[in-house]
Amino acid sequence: MSLAEDRAKDHAKPSTLYKTIRQDIERRILTGEWPPGHRIPFEHEIMEHYGCSRMTVNKALSELAQADLIERRRRAGTFVRRPQFLSAVLKIPDIRAEIGALGRAYGYELISSARRTANAADRERLGVKTPCKVIAIRCRHSADNVPFAVEDRLIDLDAVPDAAKANFKIDPPGSWLLHHVPWTEAEHAISAIVADEAIAASLDIETGAPCLVIERHTWRQGRPLTAVRLVYPGEQHRLVARFRGSE
Amino acid sequence: MSLAEDRAKDHAKPSTLYKTIRQDIERRILTGEWPPGHRIPFEHEIMEHYGCSRMTVNKALSELAQADLIERRRRAGTFVRRPQFLSAVLKIPDIRAEIGALGRAYGYELISSARRTANAADRERLGVKTPCKVIAIRCRHSADNVPFAVEDRLIDLDAVPDAAKANFKIDPPGSWLLHHVPWTEAEHAISAIVADEAIAASLDIETGAPCLVIERHTWRQGRPLTAVRLVYPGEQHRLVARFRGSE
């Protein structure tokens, strides 16, 4: 396809050359014109096609490579990647912010809070080997006075000493941590359970009703910071993840 | 901090200069040395610090900006971004590949397949306004002969005409689509339900047992391609999402 034809297709043509190049290539990939495994033109050819320098082409291709749309191999060339799996960016915001964004009144209630030297179960759950001090918290979030989720959390006090000074009677621990403690790795596990009597009472639902469970572990530089288990009423709450191919 | 000190810290120092710069800055952000809102040095200063050209610094900063770790504003400078929300890349692989990766025997069974002009419910579910033809499929996936998930899918035949030629008696529709149809947007919703009698029978679990439900919609350039609802036994199956700050 010629440069003229590319220009003619102009849907929202970006103002800069490298963005134009990136978008042209992206479109060919997404429409299937260049299927997975297809070798896309060499930087040298693209550069002549657009009449620009190689650095400009390289910038466009580097960004596409960073977005995992293409794979670059020295000497061999550049290839369209097979969409390896359906992946989605799952946003799990701070619950207080999430409820606020929905325009509903946020409510928070601390059920229990205890500071102790970590017992075996605590260490197992946090994934720490050495003895440490922890804070164990149970609390409940609500939206417009309707129970929204119950939270059961452990915080490693040795890794997050500032947590000793936080007032979890007022601030939800998730919000406090999010704003005060930088983290580098997080892992979420999502599963489904049925409410036992305790959960049913806390969430004001029937015993046996389905619940969504999110367990989250957070680390900083490999060191465990906190482990949290959130239980949501399952049929009312949905986790939504939207994904756009790139940009 | 001096260049010498940076070098001294060498944890897995990358081989190239721009990666070194990027990693040094990333470390300062992740350890909290440069908190959110902090203005990081100008390109000019960083360039003198490392004794390199501005383009090299620019490449490092551009990548950090693309990863949303920093925000760049002309004339004002470059700033550390507030970690806006906990987000995680949730990988939802092809079920056949997922079971295979676990080293278990994959089994697939087509329960029903029908081709029809979309009725109101179909159009509502797919999110299309105009009449179209669809394929409606129900099938079951199993691992080592244990039911793994039941799938209920609609495919827009007008958007994916090739689907008419696919043999869904043999190929699971998810795998076929993943390998044949490029998509640009996807949305997942995750929720929990309890098994009714039909689901319990299909998954070989008790009525009333918890189930995880994933509903996925896929589009290409804004046009709906397929809508699928997957039901998993909830206490056995977990969705895991791991997230590293960047890279």
Place this chain on the structure above:
DNA sequence: GCTGAGTTTATGTATAGACATATCGCCCGT
């Protein structure tokens, strides 16, 4: 036919310089 060394080639990184562009602040005139 096979192995290993050398050649070729496409990408990867880096440079110095140039001009574009957005915008923050300052100054000036009303």
Place this chain on the structure above:
DNA sequence: ACGGGCGATATGTCTATACATAAACTCAGC
């Protein structure tokens, strides 16, 4: 006080060039 204009400045894009590096290919020698 207030607003408009303007210059300073940091980032954004682009060029032409250079050398590094990894991998695919070639071919001689066994």
